[in-house]
Amino acid sequence: MIFKKTWLIVGTLALSFSLMGSASAETNSETTKDFQIQPNEIRYYPTLSGTPEEEKKKGLLEHKEAIELVNQHMEKHDSLIETDFDNVNYQKYVISLAFAFDFNDEDMKKVVKFAKFMDWYENYGKNEKIKDYEKKLSQRTQLSTEEIIDLDGLLPIEDYATTTVDDGLISTTSSPEEETTSTFAVSANGYNNIAARDYAYDWWNGRNPVYSTYYAEKVGGCKVSDGRTCWNKWNDCANFVSQALYAGGMKFKYGASFTSDESWNFGSLIPSHTWGGAHNFYKHWKTRAGVASTVSDLQTGDAVSLNTDTDPDIDHTVIITKNTGNSSANKYITQHSWDHREERTLADMFSQGYGVYGYEIDKATN
Secondary structure, three states: OOEEOOOEOOOOOOOOOOOOOOOOOEOOOOOOOOOOOOHHHOOEOOEEOOOHHHHHHHHHHHOHHHHHHHHHHHHHOOOOOOOOOOOHHHHHHHHHHHHOOOOOHHHHHHHHHHHHHHHHHHHHHHHHHHHHHHHHHHOOOOOOHHHHHHHHHHOOOOOOOOOOEOOOOOOOOOOOOOOOOOOOOEOOOOOEHHHHHHHHHHHOOOOOHHHHHHHHHHHHOOOHHHOHHHHOOOOOHHHHHHHHHHHOOOOOEOOOOOOOOOOEOOEOOOOOHHHHOHHHHHHHHHHHOOEOOEHHHOOOOOEEEEEOOOOOOOOEEEEEEEEOOOOHHHEEEEEOOOOEEEEEEHHHHHHOOOEEEEEOHHHOOO
16 A cells, blocks of 8 residues: 655544542643644644545445444444544544454454554545644634644654564463462552552443543533443543553643643543543653563553554553563453453554554653
8 A cells, every 4th residue: 555645733632531549630720821733833644645535435345344344333332323434433433443353353354454444544534624723823813722622632643652562472471360460569650550450450341430421421422321322432542541540650740731742630620631542642651651662571550552553643542451471462451442351462453563552651750
């Protein structure tokens, strides 16, 4: 596949309400006051080689079987969305299925291929939105708070960190059930990876209403108590992992505004954009913790960002909740959006050709 370079600004907006366990909401004093995106900060995404119309026609033919699998998945989960490549909700649903692993191996290959195509196709629409904002900025129009949040959430990653490498080590662990991490693992920076793991265990197939009410009401237009018919209306992966890290003792960070990459917090008004958006979560933690060079460096309680392909946008966030050895096949992950507890390992992510960015949280600043 040949790609045409055109730079853009993208990202997932980190709108996610959440507090840890019984913790009470902290007031977030950060606002967008005096924060404006400058014209020279505008960038555009790379796109597929053809026009949107050409690529859509090609995609409908090449991914016919995958489209039917997506429709069946939607029916099963009461999340019917018309097949429309230009519908943002449809795009997000398709891309999210790259991490669902709800299909047999043969069908999963088809779905992943379709998700990777959609991950690139969605860039056409993102670029159009960016173009509209760039025009406003060139006319010296001051963007509203809502527009700043939207635009900042679109900004693509300018410089990717080097991915975590699957170093191909084979586990020497005698039993696949043996946990190699100490039961009491409080690191020098105060992070308790077992507390983070236990939080993930408690909420892997549920939604803590303290954290999720904002998503439900503002994004889903529903109530958390409605259950999965409501939960399926927003992507909760980064929000869930942020909760676990906070439960493990990682402290809030505050920057110039809640859209700052230096900020990572949950407040009573709005969370920082790095809290609940996979793309922005990456931008915070790649600096705060650094990206592990090899998968053998990762352990229970470490967070991982995933990218379905090579475009400048992170698509998913997971947490390692069981570590039975040094290889990627020993790193069992737990996640939200499509809820799974230790059904998959990082080896599954590498096998699909995903970009893997692991963070050694015990080495992060705190």
